[in-house]
Amino acid sequence: MSRxxxxxxxxxxxxxxxxDKPATTREAVAEGFLRMSAxxxxxxxxxxxxxxxxxxxxEIAGVMAAKRTADLIPMCHPLALSKVEVRAEAAEGGLSVTARVKTTGPTGVEMEALTAASVALLTLYDMLKAAEKGMVIExxxxxxxxGGKSGDWRAT
Known part of the structure; x- marks a missing residue:
């Protein structure tokens, strides 16, 4: 395991x-799902x-959250984000959220994408909880x- x-x-x-790290173009995409009744x-x-x-x-809450990630996650660097796109779309059994974040800088934007997706899901829950409290974020x-020193990575 790496250090x-x-x-x-x-x-x-x-x-x-x-x-000492060079500024390079970096992008990250995260997703999540809010399971709910029809x-x-x-x-x-x-x-x-x-x-x-x-x-x-x-979607707006997700964009705002990406921009505030360094305020929420203690060891994250504040970053000048060049793109934040959050989409909440219908999917079988609920709503799917996808967050895409981009910057040119010395460190990646994985945490910003994950924060954007998470806060968008929490916002959906908040806005829909009067109709159904048993929804599940998953x-x-x-x-x-x-981008970056470690290169490209994709989930399997």
């Missing part, structure tokens, strides 16, 4: 020094819920990342 980069030689937490899904897709268009609000994961 954990957020721990120093004595095992103490630290922010990784990226000052009735709740129909309400979500109608755009007529008491709180408005739940998918549009969740399968939040990194789908792919490109």
């Amino acid at each position: 954990l980069t957020h721990l120093d030689e004595s095992g103490r937490a630290r922010m990784v020094d990226v000052s 009735e709740t899904l129909a309400l979500a897709l109608s755009g007529e819920g008491k709180k408005g268009d739940v998918r549009a609000v969740a 399968q939040v994961r990194l789908l792919e990342k490109t």
Whole structure:
């Protein structure tokens, strides 16, 4: 197993020094799923819920979350993001969320993509919980990342 980069030689937490790393184009895509009943899904897709268009609000929340990742995850670097795209789409059994984040910098945007997807899912739950409290957030994961020293990676 490779050494954990957020721990120093004595095992103490630290922010990784990226000052000597070159700025390269980096992109990451994450996804997640909110499982719900057919009735709740129909309400979500109608755009007529008491709180408005739940998918549009969740997509905006995901974008906002990506931009605030360094405020939420202690060892993340604040990054100038060049693209954040979050989509909440109907899928069998619920809503699927995909978040794509891009930057040119010395470190990757995997955490920003995962944060965007997670917060979008939490926002969907919040906006739909009056209709169904038993919804389940599941399968939040990194789908792919490109750029940087470690190169490209895709989930199998």
